[in-house]
Amino acid sequence: MHPLPEGRQGHEGRLTTLLEGAIAHLERHRVQVNELNVFPVADGDTGDNMLATLRAFRDAGPRGALTGARGNSGVILSQLLAGLVDGGPQEAVRRAYAAVPEPIEGTMLTVAHDMAAAGDLEEALQAGRDSLRRGPSLLPALREAGVVDSGGYALTLMVAGALAPGFEALFASLGVEAVSEVAPFDGGSVTVIAEPQAALVASLAFDAARPPEENSAAVLEAIARVRTASVPAGGDLAAAVAALSDGAELITVVTGEDAPLGEEEIRALVPPGVEVEVTPGQVGGDGSWWWLIAAE
Numbered sequence: 663m664h665p666l667p668e669g670r671q672g673h674e675g676r677l678t679t680l681l682e683g684a685i686a687h688l689e690r691h692r693v694q695v696n697e698l699n700v701f702p703v704a705d706g707d708t709g710d711n712m713l714a715t716l717r718a719f720r721d722a723g724p725r726g727a728l729t730g731a732r733g734n735s736g737v738i739l740s741q742l743l744a745g746l747v748d749g750g751p752q753e754a755v756r757r758a759y760a761a762v763p764e765p766i767e768g769t770m771l772t773v774a775h776d777m778a779a780a781g782d783l784e785e786a787l788q789a790g791r792d793s794l795r796r797g798p799s800l801l802p803a804l805r806e807a808g809v810v811d812s813g814g815y816a817l818t819l820m821v822a823g824a825l826a827p828g829f830e831a832l833f834a835s836l837g838v839e840a841v842s843e844v845a846p847f848d849g850g851s852v853t854v855i856a857e858p859q860a861a862l863v864a865s866l867a868f869d870a871a872r873p874p875e876e877n878s879a880a881v882l883e884a885i886a887r888v889r890t891a892s893v894p895a896g897g898d899l900a901a902a903v904a905a906l907s908d909g910a911e912l913i914t915v916v917t918g919e920d921a922p923l924g925e926e927e928i929r930a931l932v933p934p935g936v937e938v939e940v941t942p943g944q945v946g947g948d949g950s951w952w953w954l955i956a957a958e
Contacts, residue, residue, distance in 0.1 A: 680783075680824040681720055687823025688713050688816055695819070698812035701769065701803045702734065708812040711736040716820070719743045735770060735813040737761055742774055751778035768801030770813030777817065783825050784892070790818040893953040899923060903931045906957035912937045914956040921952040928953075 688695070688709070695709030711733035718730030724744035731740040741761045745754030755778045759765050776793035780786035794814045798805040867884035869877060889910075891902045899915075907913060913932050917923075917940070925940045932938045 681716075683823040683825070684820040685713070685716050685720060685823070688716060688819050691816075691819050695812050695816045698809045698815055700807045700809060701766075701801065701811065707733060708735045709816060712739050712813065712816045715739045715743075724748070734762075735816070738770060738774075738813065739817075751780075754778065766801060768797040768799075768804060769811050770817055772797065772800065773811065773814035773817050777821070782894075783821055787818060787821045787825060790814070790821060794818060887958055889957045891955045893955070895920065895952050897952060899928065899953050899955075900931050902953070902955055906955055907933050907936055910936055910957040912939065912958045914939045914941070914958075916941045916954040918952050918954070 692709035692713055695712070696706045699706050699708040711731075712735050715727055715731045715736040716739065719727035719740070722730070724740075724747050727740040727743045731737045738758050738761060741757040742754045745757035755771075755775050758771055758774055762771065765771050773790050773793045777786040777790045780789045794810045797811045797814060798809075801811070804811055867877075867880040869880070872880070889906050891906055893899050893902050895918075903913065903915075913936055915928050915938070917928075928940050929938050
């Protein structure tokens with residue numbers, strides 16, 4: 663990865679992990695992004711262009727992204743990445759809008775703008791998904807085609823990949839592929855989007871030997887009975903566990919990077935009679951949270 667500014671080299675490993683996660687997730691859904699591409703021209707290459715730009719950023723930093731950008735979406739992404747490195751989210755959005763002669767709302771520009779106001783990656787992902795769903799109401803071309811903006815969708819995939827949603831190793835151990843998708847605006851296949859800890863519990867309800875309709879019912883039922891919470895870095899795990907323990911039979915705690923409590927200390931916070939499962943040290947993340955909790 664391109665050398666970081668003075669004083670930030672200590673974060674290089676974490677940032678590299680986030681970037682590789684973003685690239686892998688966008689690559690996995692590249693064809694879907696291409697298929698959504700209807701604006702400004704339906705040339706079906708948004709996924710290709712944004713992936714190439716993101717890889718150029720990984721290999722040669724902001725300058726590489728700027729010189730290696732492909733297509734309108736690639737140019738906008740290169741400006742977002744350069745602005746993010748130089749001045750943070752707001753600067754990233756300012757540069758992206760400035761790079762477009764006539765900015766159009768409902769596109770990836772709007773999604774980036776809404777994500778930039780978030781406090782961390784998890785909030786940014788939710789803000790991006792909400793913004794993406796609003797896009798067709800702002801841009802007639804999307805509404806008429808019955809799709810969301812392809813570039814905006816790619817941005818949400820990148821953030822979801824950065825968050826991964828370390829959980830991929832956990833899901834893989836259960837034989838489950840973790841995906842994060844947004845359904846097309848005008849119908850089509852619908853994917854249930856759940857918080858990672860709820861999705862993990864739901865994956866345990868899946869049985870490959872059952873018919874699809876039975877699995878669907880079992881997974882939705884599992885999600886419905888799960889209560890979740892996340893504890894940000896510096897937060898109080900005891901308070902979150904106490905709030906979720908009432909009436910619970912099982913508490914699952916997933917530890918994030920740099921979380922300060924060990925497994926025994928976590929178990930001591932759970933009331934007697936409640937079963938505890940702790941998954942220590944397997945989940946990375948962006949450092950903004952210490953624990954994710956699910957109560958059944």
